[in-house]
Amino acid sequence: xxxxxxxxxxxxxxxxxxxxxxxxxxxxxxxxxxxxxxxxxxxxxxxxxxxxxxxxxxxxxxxxxxxxxxxxxxxxxxxxxxxxxxxxxxxxxxxxxxxxxxxxxxxxxxxxxxxxxxxxxxxxxxxxxxxxxxxxxxxxxxxxxxxxxxxxxxxxxxxxxxxxxxxxxxxxxxxxxxxxxxxxxxxxxxxxxxxxxxxxxxxxxxxxxxxxxx
Amino acid sequence: xxxxxxxxxxxxxxxxxxxxxxxxxxxxxxxxxxxxxxxxxxxxxxxxxxxxxxxxxxxxxxxxxxxxxxxxxxxxxxxxxxxxxxxxxxxxxxxxxxxxxxxxxxxxxxxxxxxxxxxxxxxxxxxxxxxxxxxxxxxxxxxxxxxxxxxxxxxxxxxxxxxxxxxxxxxxxxxxxxxxxxxxxxxxxxxxxxxxxxxxxxxxxxxxxxxxxxxxxxxxxxxxxxxxxxxxxxxxxxxxxxxxxxxxxxxxxxxxxxxxxxxxxxxxxxxxxxxxxxxxxxxxxxxxxx
Numbered sequence: 001x002x003x004x005x006x007x008x009x010x011x012x013x014x015x016x017x018x019x020x021x022x023x024x025x026x027x028x029x030x031x032x033x034x035x036x037x038x039x040x041x042x043x044x045x046x047x048x049x050x051x052x053x054x055x056x057x058x059x060x061x062x063x064x065x066x067x068x069x070x071x072x073x074x075x076x077x078x079x080x081x082x083x084x085x086x087x088x089x090x091x092x093x094x095x096x097x098x099x100x101x102x103x104x105x106x107x108x109x110x111x112x113x114x115x116x117x118x119x120x121x122x123x124x125x126x127x128x129x130x131x132x133x134x135x136x137x138x139x140x141x142x143x144x145x146x147x148x149x150x151x152x153x154x155x156x157x158x159x160x161x162x163x164x165x166x167x168x169x170x171x172x173x174x175x176x177x178x179x180x181x182x183x184x185x186x187x188x189x190x191x192x193x194x195x196x197x198x199x200x201x202x203x204x205x206x207x208x209x210x211x212x213x214x
Numbered sequence: 215x216x217x218x219x220x221x222x223x224x225x226x227x228x229x230x231x232x233x234x235x236x237x238x239x240x241x242x243x244x245x246x247x248x249x250x251x252x253x254x255x256x257x258x259x260x261x262x263x264x265x266x267x268x269x270x271x272x273x274x275x276x277x278x279x280x281x282x283x284x285x286x287x288x289x290x291x292x293x294x295x296x297x298x299x300x301x302x303x304x305x306x307x308x309x310x311x312x313x314x315x316x317x318x319x320x321x322x323x324x325x326x327x328x329x330x331x332x333x334x335x336x337x338x339x340x341x342x343x344x345x346x347x348x349x350x351x352x353x354x355x356x357x358x359x360x361x362x363x364x365x366x367x368x369x370x371x372x373x374x375x376x377x378x379x380x381x382x383x384x385x386x387x388x389x390x391x392x393x394x395x396x397x398x399x400x401x402x403x404x405x406x407x408x409x410x411x412x413x414x415x416x417x418x419x420x421x422x423x424x425x426x427x428x429x430x431x432x433x434x435x436x437x438x439x440x441x442x443x444x445x446x447x448x449x450x451x452x453x454x455x456x457x458x459x460x461x462x463x464x465x466x467x468x469x470x471x472x473x474x475x476x477x478x479x480x481x482x483x484x485x486x487x488x489x490x491x492x493x494x495x496x497x498x499x500x501x502x503x504x
Contacts, residue, residue, distance in 0.1 A: 007294060014286045021282060026272025036395075038271070039278050040421045046282060047289045103252035110259035117263040125260070126267045143229060144261045145268045150231050165226065172225055175260065 013053050017046050020063050024070055027141050031074050033130055041077070045070040064148055068156040071138060101180060108189045109179065121183055128178040136171030143168055215239060220250050228257055280380065288373040364454045367423065372470045374420060375440040375488035378431050381416025388417075392428045395419045396443060398483045400428045403441045403503045412439065423448045439489045439499065446484035451477045460501040467493045476500040 024045060029038030048069050049056075056065050111118050117125065129137060139157065142148045150168075154161045183189045220243045226232045227240045244250050274282075383389065386402050393400040396419060404412060415431040427444035455466030455477055467476045470488075476496035477486040485503045489496050 007290070010290045010293060014283075014290065018279075018282060018286070021274050021279070022269075022272040024272075025274055025278075026268045026270075029271040030268055035271070039281075043282055043285050043421065047285050050286055050289050051293070101253075103249040103256075106256035107252050110256055114255040114259055115262055116259050116266065122263045122267070125263045126271075129264065129268070140264070141268060145265050150229070165231075168229075169222075169225060172257070172260070175264075176256075179260070 010050070010053075014050060016062060017049050017066060020066050021046070023063060023146060024066055026145065027067065028070060028074070030126075030129060030137065030141060031070075031134070041070060041074055044073050044077075048073065061148070061152060063146065064152045064156055067142065067146065067148075071156060101176065105180065105183075105189045109183050117179070118188065120186060121179060121188065124179060124182045125175070128175050128182070131178055132171055132174055136167050136174065139164055139167040140171040140175065144172075215243060217243075217247060217250055220244070220247075221253055224250065224254050224257060228254065228261075277380065284377060284379070288377065292369060292373070364449075364451055367449055367451060368454060368468065368470045368475060370422065371440075371442060371475060371486060371488050372473050374429055374442075375438070375473060376471075378438075378440065379418045379420060379429065381431065382418040384416045386414050386417075389428075389430075392417060392419055395426050396428045396445070397425065398443065398445050400443050403430055403443070403485065404432065434489075434491075434499075437490055439487060439491075441503065442484070442486040442488075444484045444486075446479040446482050449484055451475075451484070451486065458497055460497045463501045465497045465501055467497045469493070478503065 021042060024042045025038055028041040028045070029035055032038045032041055045066060049066055052069070056062065109117060109121055116122055129140070132140065135157075139153060142153045142156065143150075148156070150161050150164050153164045153168075157164065180189065220240060223232060223236060223240050227237060232240065244254060383391070389400060389402045402414075412432045412434040415433060417428060417430045419426050420429050421427075422442075422444055425445055425448050427442050427449070430441040430443075432439040432441065451466060455468035455475065458465050458467050463478060465476055465478045467474065469475065473488050473490055474493045474496040475486060475488050476493070476499065477484060478500045479485075485500055487496050487500045487503075489499065491499075
């Protein structure tokens with residue numbers, strides 16, 4: 001189905017996709033957990049994109065399209081089994097309440113301006129990200145780093161929006177938990193998170209739930 | 215809503231994906247509740263740190279940029295070539311030019327008989343290693359995950375030959391260092407190249423079929439010769455090349471876009487050469503490797 005295509009058109013497309021190389025590389029290095037693998041993955045992705053340029057719908061999000069190719073290439077390359085996916089898509093094993101963390105603990109972890117984590121902790125976030133199950137890592141990066149919408153992520157990952165939200169929620173919670181562990185090890189926060197009692201006098205339901213669970 | 219309920223909405227709120235009514239509820243609650251404000255701030259801080267950390271690994275080096283550019287260029291040329299009428303395909307090396315430039319080489323090979331290993335100083339003093347010249351945006355690296363058929367692998371090989379990647383090593387003593395990346399034993403293919411009037415130019419690792427191959431560049435009497443070393447299980451070339459026996463060794467030979475290609479397998483390791491010489495010469499060359 002190769003029709004004669006002007007060189008200029010191909011070159012334009014090349015330029016357009018090359019402009020996204022930094023985004024793709026950032027995601028790829030994190031997915032593949034290595035620079036060399038990440039670079040190979042990006043190269044594969046861009047060459048495939050050029051080959052499949054006819055499938056790209058002009059006017060849609062080019063970065064999202066490229067990320068989708070990257071994700072598929074990654075999965076093919078690393079021969080992801082369907083098993084892991086099934087496990088991940090199963091019902092959320094942990095109740096939401098497990099994610100409850102006192103706001104004082106959180107305050108101690110971020111820098112005073114609130115613009116980022118405290119530098120000593122910020123160094124840990126890459127490692128924290130690497131500990132996430134792959135499907136969570138993917139969704140967290142797409143949302144938090146690449147700023148794709150839930151709809152775009154769902155389309156890219158090939159799952160319903162509800163699944164995206166669940167993975168995002170669980171991925172972020174795992175990140176948070178990991179960081180808190182680190183913060184405790186570093187002595188940035190107290191061993192026990194501050195109780196939620198003091199800070200929310202109005203939240204009676206939550207208060208009771210917490211009392212009962214103890 | 216309780217803080218606990220609000221907390222479950224905060225991420226979605228920050229993502230701007232909450233329905234309008236819930237957005238208002240969260241805004242109202244957060245404006246009154248320091249605890250939830252802190253949770254919201256923490257989420258933002260975590261995201262900012264994450265973004266910064268991940269973006270740091272997206273630093274495209276000049277070497278990688280040039281590798282990407284040439285991979286795309288190679289693919290573009292392939293697309294254009296396929297789209298163009300057959301007659302317009304320019305032979306990169308006219309057959310007429312492929313005169314027998316190797317008689318000397320062959321004679322030398324025959325006289326020498328066995329290849330002498332071990333003398334690593336044949337190629338003269340070592341030059342600086344890891345030559346990464348960002349100003350030469352050349353190499354037509356190409357990839358493998360996308361490659362489906364052995365025919366396409368041949369295309370890949372030829373593309374690397376026609377426009378070689380920037381060498382990662384120019385000191386031939388470093389050749390064994392490529393071994394861990396390729397996953398098969400990698401040594402200098404022709405150790406006594408000087409005897410043939412061949413010159414070593416450099417080596418690199420290229421992606422090939424979901425793994426990596428080593429690629430070495432030589433020049434034999436002004437003819438570029440590219441040697442590939444790879445895991446033969448992953449790159450089955452025999453099917454598309456014609457079998458032949460040279461010096462009692464099974465060699466396969468073929469042509470692609472005006473270049474000749476010869477391949478050989480030994481103990482699971484694949485060796486191939488691409489040249490603008492003729493088939494016999496390429497077959498001879500590949501049979502003398504190791």
